[in-house]
Every structure is written in structure tokens, then in C-alpha cells.
Amino acid sequence: MAFDVAVIRQQFPILSRDIDGSPLVYLDNAATTHKPQCVIDAISHYYSYSNSNVHRGAHRLADESTKAYEGARDTVARFINANVREEVIWTSGTTESINIVAHGIAQQLNPGDQLLVTEMEHHADLVTWQQACATSGAELKVAPINDNGELNLDQFQTLLCDRTKLVAFPHISNALGTVNPITKMIAMAKAAGALVLIDGAQGIAHGDVDVQSLGCDFYVFSGHKVFAPTGTGVLWGRQSLLESWPVWQTGGEMISTVTYQSAQWNQLPYRLEAGTPHIAGVIGLGAALEWLSRQDLDGMRLHEKALMATATERAEQFEGLRIIGTAKNKLGVLSFLIEGGHPADVGFLLDRQGIAIRTGHHCAEPLMNRLGVPGTARASFSLYNTLDEVDALFDALKKVRLMLA
Amino acid sequence: MVLASTDEILEDLAFFDDWEERYKYIIDLGKELPSMAPELQTADRLVKGCQSNVWLHYEYRNGQLVFLVESDAVIVRGLLALVMSAFNEKSPSDIVAFDIDDYFSTLDLERHLSPTRGNGLRSIVGKVKSIAMSLKNVTDNAIEL
Numbered sequence A: 001m002a003f004d005v006a007v008i009r010q011q012f013p014i015l016s017r018d019i020d021g022s023p024l025v026y027l028d029n030a031a032t033t034h035k036p037q038c039v040i041d042a043i044s045h046y047y048s049y050s051n052s053n054v055h056r057g058a059h060r061l062a063d064e065s066t067k068a069y070e071g072a073r074d075t076v077a078r079f080i081n082a083n084v085r086e087e088v089i090w091t092s093g094t095t096e097s098i099n100i101v102a103h104g105i106a107q108q109l110n111p112g113d114q115l116l117v118t119e120m121e122h123h124a125d126l127v128t129w130q131q132a133c134a135t136s137g138a139e140l141k142v143a144p145i146n147d148n149g150e151l152n153l154d155q156f157q158t159l160l161c162d163r164t165k166l167v168a169f170p171h172i173s174n175a176l177g178t179v180n181p182i183t184k185m186i187a188m189a190k191a192a193g194a195l196v197l198i199d200g201a202q203g204i205a206h207g208d209v210d211v212q213s214l215g216c217d218f219y220v221f222s223g224h225k226v227f228a229p230t231g232t233g234v235l236w237g238r239q240s241l242l243e244s245w246p247v248w249q250t251g252g253e254m255i256s257t258v259t260y261q262s263a264q265w266n267q268l269p270y271r272l273e274a275g276t277p278h279i280a281g282v283i284g285l286g287a288a289l290e291w292l293s294r295q296d297l298d299g300m301r302l303h304e305k306a307l308m309a310t311a312t313e314r315a316e317q318f319e320g321l322r323i324i325g326t327a328k329n330k331l332g333v334l335s336f337l338i339e340g341g342h343p344a345d346v347g348f349l350l351d352r353q354g355i356a357i358r359t360g361h362h363c364a365e366p367l368m369n370r371l372g373v374p375g376t377a378r379a380s381f382s383l384y385n386t387l388d389e390v391d392a393l394f395d396a397l398k399k400v401r402l403m404l405a
Numbered sequence B: 001m002v003l004a005s006t007d008e009i010l011e012d013l014a015f016f017d018d019w020e021e022r023y024k025y026i027i028d029l030g031k032e033l034p035s036m037a038p039e040l041q042t043a044d045r046l047v048k049g050c051q052s053n054v055w056l057h058y059e060y061r062n063g064q065l066v067f068l069v070e071s072d073a074v075i076v077r078g079l080l081a082l083v084m085s086a087f088n089e090k091s092p093s094d095i096v097a098f099d100i101d102d103y104f105s106t107l108d109l110e111r112h113l114s115p116t117r118g119n120g121l122r123s124i125v126g127k128v129k130s131i132a133m134s135l136k137n138v139t140d141n142a143i144e145l
């Protein structure tokens, strides 16, 4: 069915609520997305019908929940075009996924080795590598951006060398909306012999991730930013790497045989998934990606582009507004400052009008310092937002400007 | 500084019925708040708030606490003016006794003191209260001696 935002909206119950009498205009999708009814139903169905632990039970409920739970792994594998389903590791989110990789790489790093990230990193994709360097004596290099918020590819190239063990960067910047040329960057990093991790937290919801054609080694994302529950996430990694990747947590499920003094690790994916998992969440994640896959994704992407283009155009015409992050290729995020207003003021006065945005440093404090701003107001869009909502944002901003004058 | 009293503010705010007028009034209160000299805006005076910076400086004179506050956000600045109308140039015992939560809910502004709002207002109220409390303890003990 052709993309129809009205039909999409009907499936998200929260979108019909109001804030102090104004309809909710939710423009904080980079922080988290809402859940369609089918995801809420899948979670509720699991708890009210099949609730049980997975993999272990000798009963009907366990069969059903294991089927749904492992079915979700197949869904994710299809959604990102994994080579095999075992490459999909359940985590609690992007942050944990990155930690699993950072924890493992730290054990393989030596003084003199280097890791490379970019200036536009979310703290989750920065502090983790800082720590891996601190424990191993390796050095963290940071590839610079220009003032528009685009990566300088020449300098990125220069920073790659035979000591670069791993390169990590965001698919899309959560603070600026910059879409990185990831295919090109992956190729450059692979040519230098480094492992490559893509922070896909903001990239996954656009439905066009194909890990095989990208050629990266790890792609990580959070469920809650792609219409699924919080507390779910994915670490996708190449089977050949994950098979021998240092285990993350130890305990039940991740072992094959155990004696009082020793243990052998289970095979993929279980060796990296210790303990009882977030079963309901994983089932919700499966439902969310099934749902997204059923949509007209080309239509959706056109709609998302139109939202971005319209928001940018309105922002450029808005007196006293400065866009932060003016990369040529941007998606989903409009960061800005209003003259004479602290982002916190702007956020509050928009909230009073039913418009939900985020303000602050967006977990990218070094990036804010690099751009010389105290933080920004950030409107971020998802497939269910409408062009009318973009208008509503700018109408409300007029009132904000008036009040702050 | 001569700030509006809590009673005046209560009366004024009761007069407005739409949110825009209320917040314009609050923003204007903030404009009347004397600003803090930049050299006083040091890290040790910074009150940890999530989104905007808030500084607090105080002196204890003639049995009264005199505060200077600053914020880089205008609504927080206005709310600080509300807080100061209750606390500035008051004795430590008056400050300890003053029910700020009640005051804010009478003003229908209690959401600004809720822990989820990352504006540091709650931290600053906590800080003021604890300064007053420790001074009160000192003076109470002195009387007992």
C-alpha cells in the first residue's frame, strides 16, 4: 500500500493525546520513537498468553515464547540482511552493544595501537572507546568535522594507518542530522585493515540498512528508536568475529558445559547473551520490524525527506533562528538556536504549546564545544510526523520569539 | 534589591489566566533580578542543573541571608526571582520554615520543582535550604550555650 501518513498515524495510539488542550506534536524521535498498536499488542499477548522463559521449558508456553523470540531474530536478520541469523545478538540497546565490542577490543589492544572515531560522536560511541584505550594503553584519534557538521574525508583518510585497529562512527548524527557517507568510510577503513563499527542508533529507522553490502564488521542499534520497546537492542557482527569475541557477561544460557572449576562457552548467538533475556522486548522488536517492513519504505523515505526539506526551508526563513548543522545530506534532525533564548527556554515554551522537542547537548558534549554552542534545541522527525506538524513547530516558535523578545 | 514580595507575586499571578501572560510576567520578574558579576560566576558557585547554568552566591549579614543568583535561561531566571522573593534577606529560621512547595503549587508552578525538569531549580532550592539549615543550627546551638 502506498505510503499514507494518516493511516500510519492511526496505528500509534499515543499520537492522539493532547498536552494541556493542544494536540501533541511529537518531534523528539531521535530520543525515542513511539510504538504502533501491533507492538503494544505483541508485548501484551506475550505476557497474557505465552509468558515463560525461553529455550529451557518442557512445556507449551516455553515452546511458544521461544518460537516468537527466535522468530524475532530471523526478522532482524532479514531486516538488515545479515549473513546468518546467529550474527544477531540481543542487547539492551546501542550502548550495551558498543560496550560489548569495546570490552572485547580492549583485550586485543596494545600500547601504540589506535582507535578512530569522529567529532560528531554520541557519548555512547566515545566514552566506551576512551575506556578501551585507557585500559589498554592504545590511543584514541578523533576525525574532525567542518563547521557545517560534515566529516572531512581527507583528514579521515590521513588518520587511518596500519596501527588503526577499529574505526567507529555514526550512520546519522543524533545531534546534527548529518548522514555520513558510510559506504565510502567503511571502504576506507577496511582498506587500512581496521575493524569498523557503525553506530546505527539514528540510521536504523529509515529501513535501508544492508550490512552485507555496507561491508562493516559491526552495526549496532537500539530497539526503542525503531518503534520497539526500550531495553532492547542489537549487536550485529560478522560471524567469524563474534564466534571468538571475548564473552561479555557470564552466567546461564551462554555456556555449553560447566564444572565447578571451569566452563565452556556456548555457540553463537548465545555465547554473548547471558541470563534470561528481555523476552517481551525482543518479541516487541520483532513485531516492530515486521511492521516497518510491511510499509511502503520508498514512500516513507520520500516523506521523511519532505519533512526535512520543509523544516529546513522554514528554519532558513525564520528570523533570529540559526540552524546548527548544515550538512548537505541530512535526515531526521533539525538542531537550532533562537536569538536571545537559551535552548531550555525554547524547549519549555514549545512544550507549553504541545510541541515536544529536546534541548541540551544531546549526549554530545564535545561536539557542542567543537561547534561553540551551549547546546541546541532539536526537533527530530519520524515517519508519522506531518508537514502540518512542521508548520505547527514554526507557528509555535513565533510565539516563543515574541515572548523572549 | 527590592523584589516583589511573595504576596504581591501571588496576587499578580492570580490575575492572569492564560499561560503566555503568566510566563511573560515570570520572564519580566527575572529581568528585575540584579545580575551576578561575571567574576562571581565560578565553578564552585555553579549549581548542578541539567540544561541551563545556575549560579548561587550568598552572604550572611546581620542575621539575614543575602543571595545573588544567575541563570543563562530567562525562564529559570524568572523562577529564580520567585524563589528569591521567598528567601532573599530573610533569617535562616524563616527560610527553613518557608514551604516553597506549597508556594509553587499555589502559583500553579509546581511542575518546575518536579525532579524531572532538568533546570536546576530544585537543586537551588535544596541548596538554599541547606545553607539556611546549617546557619540555623549554629545559631540555635549558640543560644543553648
Ligand SMILES: Cc1ncc(COP(=O)(O)O)c(C=O)c1O
Pocket: A030, A031, A092, A093, A094, A095, A096, A122, A124, A125, A170, A172, A173, A174, A199, A201, A202, A222, A363
Ligand atoms: C547516535 C546515537 N548513539 C547512541 C545512542 C545511545 O542509545 P541508547 O541510549 O538507546 O543505548 C543514541 C541515543 O540517543 C544515539 O542517538
